[in-house]
Amino acid sequence: MSTIVELVSVRPDEVIVEERFQAYKAAAQRCQETMKVSDGIAAGHAWKAFLDVFLSSPQRYALRDPFTGRP
Structure with missing residues (x-):
């Protein structure tokens, strides 16, 4: 049985959103380089x-792995 996950209208802190997006951009750029x-x-x-x-x-x-319980 599959679980459907819908995004809820959560208003995240803009600072956290920006920090995590910048972290992703840096990691993605490093991946492209190396x-x-x-x-x-x-x-x-x-x-x-x-x-x-x-x-x-x-x-x-x-969204956790059903076998390991890890995200």
């Missing part, structure tokens, strides 16, 4: 951290 898998993974984690700002706690929990 073309290392580890830098790509870091960019993916930074992107997820940015998107997490817009999800409620139940939505973040619903």
